[in-house]
Every structure is written in C-alpha cells, then in structure tokens.
C-alpha cells in the first residue's frame with residue numbers, strides 16, 4: 001500500500017517538511033565542516049610558514065645560511081629559501097621576491113662571514129661587509145613584512161575556522177532537533193495507525209460474531225459462549241440450560257406485511273428476550289426465526305424452565321408497529337447441564353430435539369430434554385405463568 005494511503009495529509013506534510021529540514025541542516029553542516037577543515041589546514045600551513053620564517057631569521061642571525069645551504073652548490077640558496085617558506089608556486093610576486101632575496105643571499109655567501117655584534121663605528125668596513133649588511137637588512141625587512149601578512153592571514157583563517165565551527169554546531173543541533181521531531185511525529189503516526197488497526201480488527205471481529213439485523217451474537221459466537229457456560233457450571237457445580245426457540249407463525253407476517261416488517265418483528269423479539277434475561281445470560285440468533293438462549297449458573301433447574309416459559313410468553317405478546325398489530329408465537333426446547341448432557345454440542349442437539357417435540361406437540365410451549373428421554377419430568381408440572389403478569 002502506498003504511503004499516501006497509509007498516512008493522512010497533515011502527518012505526511014509534517015514528515016516531509018521535517019525530513020527536508022534535517023537534510024538541509026546536514027548539507028549546511030557538511031559545507032561548514034569542509035570550510036572549517038580548509039581553514040584549519042590553511043592555519044596549519046600558515047603557522048608552519050611562520051615557524052619557517054622564524055627559523056630563517058634565526059639562521060640569518062646566527063649566520064647559519066651558508067652552513068644550511070650546501071656551500072659548494074650556490075644555486076641551492078634560492079631553492080632553500082623557497083623550500084623553507086613553502087610558498088605556493090602560483091604566488092608569482094612572492095616567488096619573484098624570494099628569488100631576489102635568494103640571489104642576494106647567494107651573493108652574501110661569497111662574502112666573508114658577518115659578525116652581527118660588530119660595532120659599525122669600530123673600524124673601517126671590510127670588503128663585502130656593506131653587501132652583507134644590506135642583504136641582512138633586506139632579509140629582515142622581508143621576513144617582518146611576510147610575518148605581518150602571514151599573521152593577518154592566520155588570524156583571518158582562525159576567525160573563519162571559528163565561524164565555521166559555529167555553523168557546524170548550529171546545523172548539527174538543528175538537524176538533531178529535526179530528526180527528533182521526525183521521530184516523535186512518526187511514533188504518533190504509528191500509534192494512530194496501530195489504534196486504527198485495532199479498531200478495524202475489533203469492528204471486523206464484532207461483525208463476524210454478530211447478527212447484522214438484531215445485533216445479537218451469531219452461531220459463531222454461540223459455540224464459544226456455550227463452552228464458557230458449561231465450564232463455569234462445572235467449576236461452580238451448578239446447572240446451565242440451553243434453550244432453542246423458534247417463532248411460530250412468522251412466515252405469515254412476512255407474507256402479509258412484507259420482509260421489512262418481518263425484520264421489525266425479529267428485532268422486537270430479540271429486544272424482548274434480551275430484556276428478560278440476566279446480563280450473564282446469552283441470546284443468539286441462529287438464523288431465520290430461530291434463537292438460542294444460554295442460561296448460565298443455574299442452581300435450580302426449575303428456574304431455567306421458568307425463564308424459558310417467560311420468554312415464550314413475552315414473545316407471544318402482540319407487537320405494535322405503526323398502525324399494525326403483529327402477532328407471532330414461540331416454541332422452545334430446553335436441555336440441562338449436567339442432567340441431560342455434559343458438553344455444549346450435545347446440549348444443543350438435545351434442546352433442538354426438544355424444540356421439535358414442542359413444535360409437533362402443539363407449539364407455544366417449552367419441552368425439556370428430560371421429558372423426551374424419560375417421558376416425564378417434575379418440571380412439566382410447573383404451573384404456567386399468565387401472560388398478563390409478564391407483560
């Protein structure tokens with residue numbers, strides 16, 4: 001089934017918006033992280049160059065350049081400086097300055113070593129000394145200028161690193177919040193779907209177990225209720241009764257007034273039976289105009305027979321519907337647990353046979369399974385209750 005049909009439109013919109021937000025935050029976090037890494041690399045590179053510059057300055061001050069450079073390979077000096085500073089080759093202007101400086105240092109290499117502690121006033125300058133001093137001053141000036149520029153660039157890259165870090169933090173926090181909200185919405189949707197599923201299952205179960213016309217339990221549910229009633233009676237060591245009731249003269253109602261009026265009669269008869277029984281008893285519609293009543297936890301069998309007669313009398317009362325007075329009767333067969341049978345199916349069979357006997361014995365009466373088996377029962381000697389009293 002498509003997501004479109006599982007989720008309602010507002011939930012769908014929320015989930016899409018949150019996932020897009022989370023995605024956007026991830027993209028921003030990724031971009032900021034790469035910017036942060038770049039800034040960090042740039043910072044490391046600049047710090048390294050600064051360190052090299054310091055080393056170079058120290059080398060110049062300590063007059064170590066000729067020693068660092070191979071003395072027999074003059075051409076190495078510019079390269080040494082380039083390597084030392086590791087400036088990018090596309091930075092043409094810097095490269096040119098470097099080469100110049102390298103050339104100056106190269107020249108200096110050929111001069112006698114300089115003595116920085118030497119007092120310029122101490123005596124006349126030696127040949128090459130002016131060149132040495134010029135080269136040193138130029139190197140210092142260049143290193144200082146480079147340092148300032150590099151320090152600025154370093155500060156800038158550190159600021160960019162910091163700013164990118166903040167972006168990463170915000171984007172990750174927003175992505176986490178969006179993911180959390182997504183999860184919450186999803187849980188709510190799942191819960192809702194699960195409730196819907198349960199409600200649908202319950203309603204399907206109810207439909208499968210109920211007679212659609214009267215709302216009474218149907219044949220399917222009867223079996224279960226019957227087993228429960230027998231188990232309870234066995235546990236409590238008491239009786240339980242199964243009464244099968246069939247309407248008398250129902251077909252003429254249908255034939256005279258139509259099927260719809262027949263339905264009204266079936267519904268009214270069902271209501272009358274339900275209202276005459278205890279909540280723990282069960283009345284089921286088996287189909288057509290046949291019903292089964294389970295009277296559970298009966299201490300005295302006489303009580304069950306009285307209830308069955310009461311039902312027959314109540315059903316036989318006229319039914320007023322609009323301007324019509326409708327009449328049907330009822331016959332019933334009753335079987336008792338454990339007197340007549342020990343299980344539900346057998347009880348139902350015996351009650352059905354007793355009903356058959358009631359129908360063929362004149363209708364409008366209750367026949368018990370005991371009467372059929374033994375030919376007599378003390379229950380049949382019960383005085384019949386006048387219909388007027390039960391009305």
Ligand SMILES: Nc1nc2c(ncn2[C@@H]2O[C@H](COP(=O)(O)OP(=O)(O)OP(=O)(O)O)[C@@H](O)[C@H]2O)c(=O)[nH]1
Nearest residue numbers: 246247248249250251252254259260262263288289
């Ligand atoms: N209105 C209506 N009629 C139904 C329904 N189910 C079955 N019937 C009808 O109920 C009638 C039952 O037939 P019978 O049991 O022979 O009717 P009866 O007149 O009570 O016969 P006896 O039991 O011999 O007295 C038939 O006419 C069925 O068509 C239903 O759901 N609604």
